[in-house]
Amino acid sequence: MSETPSTSPSPAPPAANGDGTAYQPYVPPPSTVPMAVMVPLGLMDPLRWLRQGWADFMAAPGIGIFYGLCFWAMAAVLTLVFRNSPEYVMSIASGCLLVGPFLAMGLYEVSRRRELGIAPELSASLTCWDQHLRSMGMLVLVLIVLELLWGRASLVVFAVFFNTGMPSTAGVLQAIFNPENLEFVLVYLAVGGVFALLVYSTAVVSIPMILDRDTDAISAAITSIRVMFANPITMLWWGFLITLLIAVALATWGAGFVLIGPLLGHATWHAYRGAVRWQEPPAATAEGADGKVDRI
Template structure:
């Protein structure tokens, strides 16, 4: 007789409050009592391992979202090569769509953690119960992205007073040792905005899905996690950056695997960093067994 899979519903198991399965409305006072869990430099590797387990447990869902991420990367690369002046506009669209796609992966990991079977159809529409908070958070991210783009144009204007360089000119400028001052300033400006976006989004979207908190509370909690565990979260961000850079070659094909993998891992990063009142720390990685 086959033993039940770890992600199958567990008979008699209670569903935690503040979840769609429980029908419990979120308590705003509860968010003020959450605690930040202690983190260690080994935790990002644990998040990746648990994300890989989720990916293997629901390969169809992972493939769907992986192809979506890959398509976004191909579109962005094509626009950058053919019409670089529209790159920021397309990037804004990707920034708008990306969090909603990522939320579907968080939903799959969350359901598996609850002992429920992940479902593609449910993951696609899981954001509809959190539209208000998601819209506000995405708006904040888009404003930051637009300011980031404007700051980048200012840097180009300062160092290239003859006009905005073409795509080839940008690549040549970046790899030209004589333009080290431009590269340094551009890197610092980009790093500041990238850090802001990362700090706001690193656990906020999983938190909105999990507890239906408002965007401001979720963003502040996310920033608290980064400020409270700066070293670990910088390591996590650097690890994500390196993995994404490797996945972009060739033709960004690696995003088909890496996109959903990081999505699942981000859910576990949230569960490992944030503890709610009355809840226990994140449970050990679920495993699937058969007799």
């Protein structure tokens, strides 16, 4: 007996739309906006940012000293709160981390203008935020939420370890330097460190990016976090240098902020310019009626 040759099933016809035309998958159009590309960084880059920041400060010392005095006033408020209500120190410190970058936006403007070859002006630095009010407001909201969570978490730590009442300033210092309270110190630092890292990652390049590209707050915050994840060692090293310089300023009863404040402000602009490169999108293409690809 002869076997009937098997036949392979014929391919199914392409799915059709409601109007009878063949289904075509959706292909999103090419991007028409520049893309942020993360630049690989080394451990020497933060030192270079500080050197460039110092050059900007020396180019416009009057503007820098003005903002430095503002930072000094912030430090004085922080010291006053520590003496009277130490349980709110972390909350006020986070507030300083919130206000500080926005205050430094004027310094970013000075560095931006120098980069473009434009003479820096105090009036321009004081009003540089007005064209980015919506994006800045949204970013403020994000950072305020982090600040409130940070402050609440700090109060919870105090309440857990000091259930007899909030300690005085002397009590806080005694608790920190008392070996028996090592667990409290570790928990306090761990909680503060987590929120400080969140604030730092969100704001490290977001505000200079808003000033430079006039982007929205969410995109700026995401790009800032991408910078942190792309170069974690370098950015943590940069964060350590910032913390070290702030500690030096605080050790001088806040007077060091007159120089260190504007230095860090200018250097932050160069950190953004060094960590993020903007790549123009490729030219869009379209398929002509003859099936050929035409350049738009």
